[in-house]
Amino acid sequence: MAGILFIISAPSGSGKSTLVxxxxxxxxNLEFSVSYTTRAPRGSEEDGREYHFISRQEFERMIQNDEFLEYADVFGNYYGTARRSLADAQAHGKDLLLDIDVKGAAQVRRKVPQAVSIFVMPPSPDILATRLRNRSRAEGSIQEEVIARRLAEARQEIENYREYGYILVNDVLARAEEELLAIVTSERLQRAGLTPAPDQERLVKLAESCRQQNTDERVRPVLLAFGLPAPEPVKP
Incomplete structure (x- = not known):
């Protein structure tokens, strides 16, 4: 069955782009929606590959014409997903993957409630700060005030994790990659009403373990590290 909309969100620096x-x-048969943004390209980014880079005036014209499935102002720059992305994917018999922030994801869920939503968590603030510094260094400069702002924003975004159907903690990249593959595989089987083949059963079980209601033990140390309320540990 084609036409499944997958939403993936994560704080900046969580490794989401690598997973995607x-x-x-x-x-x-999984299309990636290239978002529109008014921010300047970073490093080796190219127009039409990572983002469609457009002016603020052009973005606001698209808002007025109701051309976005979702959009948000993030750190003073607009980001948005064009409505035609989903229609084009469905017309070609493909699923669509959206890489969007928590505000945009909330808009999409309201418009497409059957969407599959996935939230990627960094394992701790220290590891996230290191990743952000490494990325900034690769781009030519390290601005500690920007990193501090990103960490504060990450904490706010993580507070919304219960709004997502699946949770991944990106502490080991290979594991997170396999979990994401499992979620896509499981959802496709479920939507198509298919029984998993023997080699798919393990992936279906792995996807089930990533459902938000089954991840308390995995997310608890992350929440505590970010100073957020955490679920009580399961008593033996």
């Missing part, structure tokens, strides 16, 4: 690139290389 990997799942795109592993899964057939």
């Amino acid at each position: 690139n990997q799942i795109r290389s592993l899964v057939d």
Whole structure:
């Protein structure tokens, strides 16, 4: 069955882009929606590959014409997903993957309640700060005030994790990649009403373990590390 909308969100620096690139290389018939943004390209980013880079005036014209499935102002720059992305994917018999922030994801869930939503968590603030510094260093400069702002924003975003159907903790990249593959595989089987083949059963079980209601033990240390309320540990 084509036409499944997958939403993936994560704080900046959580490794989401790496996961998205990997799942795109592993899964057939999965379109990636290239978002629009008014921010300037970073490093080796190219227009039409990571984002469609447009002016603020052009973005606001698209808002007025109701051309976005979702959009948000993030750190002073607009980001948005064009409505035609989903229609084009469905017309070509493909599923669509959206890489969007928590505000945009909330808009999409209201418009497409059957969407599959996935939230990627960094394992701790210290690891996230290191990843952000490494990325900034690769881009040519490290601005500690920007990193501090990103960490504060990450804490706010993580507070919304219960709004998502699946949770991944990206502490070991290979594990997170396999979990994301499992979620896509399981949802496709379920939507198509198919019984998992023997080699798919393990992936279906792995996907089930990533459902938000089954991840309390995995997310508890992350929440505590970010100073957020955490579920009580399961008593033996």
